[in-house]
Amino acid sequence: MDGNHVPKEMDVGCSLCAFHHNESIFPDLYTFDPERWIVFKSNPAEKVAALRKYFNQFSLGTRYLDLETLTQRRKD
Numbered sequence: 001m002d003g004n005h006v007p008k009e010m011d012v013g014c015s016l017c018a019f020h021h022n023e024s025i026f027p028d029l030y031t032f033d034p035e036r037w038i039v040f041k042s043n044p045a046e047k048v049a050a051l052r053k054y055f056n057q058f059s060l061g062t063r064y065l066d067l068e069t070l071t072q073r074r075k076d
Helices: 016-020 045-054 061-075
Strands: none
Touching: none
């Protein structure tokens, strides 16, 4: 990894900020554009799916479900 040896089966993490602020994944990331998440003719499902692959609004790990559950309950 970038010239460094990483032992086999070692867990490697990456800051979500690194994904969310990567312009090769999210072009025009500082532009408010909620339509980037909506599928329509000029924004095909494949493009939206590629964005969603890297977007993680609820974090990961042991707190993932708790945050998602809380958000869903607040909507009700």
